[in-house]
Amino acid sequence: MSEPLLDIENLTVRAGEATLVSKLSLRIERGERVGLIGESGSGKSLTALAATGLLPAGLTAEGSVLLSGQQVIGAPDRQLNGVRGTAAAIVFQEPLTALDPLMRVGRQIAEPLARRARRDGETLSRGRLRQAVLSLIDEVALPTPERTARAYPHELSGGQRQRVAIAMALACRPDLLIADEPTTALDVTTQAEILRLLDRLVRERDMALLFISHDLPVVANTVERVVVLQRGVAVEQGPTQTVFAEPGHEYTKSLLAAARAFDAALEGRA
């Protein structure tokens, strides 16, 4: 078996005296879809940032994070830039702040495309770059690629902006897509569309997925394996079906009971 795409061992993240993530171990193999569940403050986003060496200043990480074999902890940005994007790309929660408001959507997608090409030792001509941008816009099912490429973020809806952010991540052709609450800011009908899109893209491109969310039903429908985080500690992990059907830890049980109560009400069982 080849080495895992992401191999986190005993990751501890601290802010001064406070321990935010404690001895977390997590491994993602090629093509695998893993969910990271937790409430606010559980450390799920920090884990994603630590995995790509993007922790904000003031936070320190210990332990080992191997991303495509490259040790992330303690590595300088110069070295990490080699794996960022290529090994893993992130889609964040809020597409409005993730996009540059002053740049047309097409250019924002073109940037990672060109960078990835340079890294592969190619130079894309303007025509070919443009073609690649349009085909990515088409791949994330945005309407009228030509027009969308000329649009500014504020001219798009929240769901469309998130599609642009996904297109930018895809432009890097990552082996691992990290999605940090990608649908939390979206309406429920839009969420359903984005989840279907992510599912299709991950399968078609044979990417691995690290899906971070507080929303249990969303996770249940998206990933094969889950890790439950409580105040920085992974209290439970296992196949989604098993963890959701027979939770072992009290915290997982309480989360599931809460989610079930609303689910049951929806089905008219409460």
Add this chain to the structure above:
Amino acid sequence: MTLLAAENLCFGYSRERRILDDVSLSVEAGDTIGLVGESGSGKTTLLRLLLGLQRPQSGSIRLNGSPLDPGNAAFMREFRRQVQVVYQDPYSSLDPRQTVFGIVSEPLRSLRIEGNHRQMSGDALEAVGLGRDVLERYPHQFSGGQRQRIAIARAIAPGPRLLLADEAVSALDLTTRVRIVELLRRLSTQMTLLFVSHDIGVVASLCKRIIILEKGRIVEAGETRSVLADPQHPYSQRLLASVPRLDIR
């Protein structure tokens, strides 16, 4: 008895695009109503109109049969005594420089309600599951869920008949959300509740009646149980089908 009635409300910022288009609803005393809609559906605007914070371009709003009159200060004081609101974000809806007592007793002062304000604030805090001992503390000393309890205590302190809640549990974590929904359920036995939310699961578990808004129009309204079991309007059907379920079928 009809507590609050809205008839044929229309509102818009431009002629071409109506935010609310001919919306009518009536809130009966003792009702627990969920107003559901996605962003842009007009649910917040409708709430602002019902609170008298904005005037409709046409249509009328009546409280106990009397038309809402935002220009009449005495009427509005009586209106606010009877209709109170809880907002979404307990981090921005509480004044960080005031004590909990200052916050919870604020409507008692501004509505010129007589009585022992300290006693009444303490009662309201106990009703939301916080003790009297929190009166002298400040908002930053509380978690999100506790802050939302303080916001609810402030709303129920003047003894309103109708409580409007604007996404009051949306900013809370799942386990906290369950507890606040439980609190609202308990309060709904004592007062009428109009609960505005995009979260259909919460509405399903809390509200007897449901109103579904799409692009400024009410597309479906009725008993929650029957609407969820058999939605009639295509939008309601799509909305319900989009809600992810825990148990993968």
